[in-house]
Amino acid sequence: MIELLNKFYCNECESGWNYGLDVKGIKEMSLEKNLFNQNIKCESCGNEFLYFQGLINKLVEDDHFGTWEFIYDTQYFGSTNIVVGKEHKITLPKQVLITKVMLTCQDGFCSVAPNFHSQIESDSFGIVSSETDDEGEMVKKFGENLSVNWMVYGKSGNKPIETWVHLLTQVKEQIVHGQYNIAVLCSEMMFESFLDSTLNKLLISKGLSDGASYVILERLGNIQSKAHELLKELNGVGLQGEGKGTNPINTQWTKLVKLRNKIAHGDNVDLDKEKAKWALRTSLDAIFFIYNSCPLYK
Ligand SMILES: [Zn+2]
Incomplete structure (x- = not known):
């Protein structure tokens, strides 16, 4: 259960914190049980609780990104330059069952969408884009360049965990x-x-x-x-x-x-x-x- 240990959440002010130790750090310091019963003071509101209670809060609260990170245990992310209207392929380091792709336009706006098969393992996905009817300085038109950040969530399959x-x-x-x-x-x-x-x-x-x-x-x-x-x-x-x-x-x-x-x-x-x-x-x-x-x- 050591992989669950590094984050806690304060129910009082609804903010999440990282304990600042990675899994390796926790293992090396053999802190597991002591850490669980340590008193924690929330950095935002001063609320005090035992670490394991903060951990339970973290596992129960339904912040979207936190939940996705938890459910979809494989993540890749990066930044790329696309040409509006031309499909752009992103190659991933490994094959993965892609579940979700998030795209964020960086230096302008156009309509962007990921193109992938969600039930087939793949080591790539496409970014398709199109100009919109919107007008403005930041609105990118067909053939123009646009910087896009991407984040892929996927499942790694069976893992040797409890x-x-x-x-x-x-x-x-x-x-x-x-x-x-x-x-x-x-x-x-x-x-x-x-x-x-x-x-x-x-x-x-x-x-x-x-x-x-x-x-x-x-x-x-x-x-x-x-x-x-x-x-x-x-x-x-x-x-x-x-x-x-x-x-x-x-x-x-x-x-x-x-x-x-x-x-x-x-x-x-x-x-x-x-x-x-x-x-x-x-x-x-x-x-x-x-x-x-x-x-x-x-
Ligand atoms: Zn708090």
């Missing part, structure tokens, strides 16, 4: 596409994937074989038993917190499981973006609660 992080990408993407029911399903699935992987590590750390751990997790179909009883037995603290029903994260998560079940069973559920974002936040809160309480993650 399953729950892949699912996080799915949730963000479904929210962008307005598929809030799938976003809620994936949010709960994301939590379950993280929980299973944590329980598996805990069982193995107690001396069980891979096979034995698999049988236990496979047969224990009830998610509450896993998140409460089994996690508590193995970790000392379950999602319910110290006493029954004392952890507000658990209260929210229980609601998420109910909502997930309704959707999975085909009930008619009225969902909107805010509800989907709540599901994502609830799942992340539960994941980070376990992450913080579990000595395996140091």
Whole structure:
């Protein structure tokens, strides 16, 4: 999960910050868990919060560019000179599934649009341009030169990262596409994937074989038993917190499981973006609660 660590967001003044450490820096300083629980003061408004809460804010907020950077993990960008009315080809360093191309006119205006196939891997795309009816000094006409900045977003395919992080990408993407029911399903699935992987590590750390751990997790179909009883037995603290029903994260998560079940069973559920974002936040809160309480993650 180290790749998620370098940005946080203040919900008070709605600004995002970079922690100023790259992934390599974080790894070298073995800061991961200390960093998570460090108190952060927002540079704009002075609001104080724990780093991991800022991180959750960052993952839930729906700033377009931040979300695209997260979902579409490959980016190329550059600047080029085009001739208005003549197609211009841009060659990329590698083949990629292009999802989105952003073009910005720099030293004048005309109509520009990217030309690419979104479902076929490609190492190039075209910029098509046309003069417009607008008049003015900055308006470029057919045959004139124009400087254009371009930015390509794409998907790199399978990456060797934890399953729950892949699912996080799915949730963000479904929210962008307005598929809030799938976003809620994936949010709960994301939590379950993280929980299973944590329980598996805990069982193995107690001396069980891979096979034995698999049988236990496979047969224990009830998610509450896993998140409460089994996690508590193995970790000392379950999602319910110290006493029954004392952890507000658990209260929210229980609601998420109910909502997930309704959707999975085909009930008619009225969902909107805010509800989907709540599901994502609830799942992340539960994941980070376990992450913080579990000595395996140091
Ligand atoms: Zn702030």
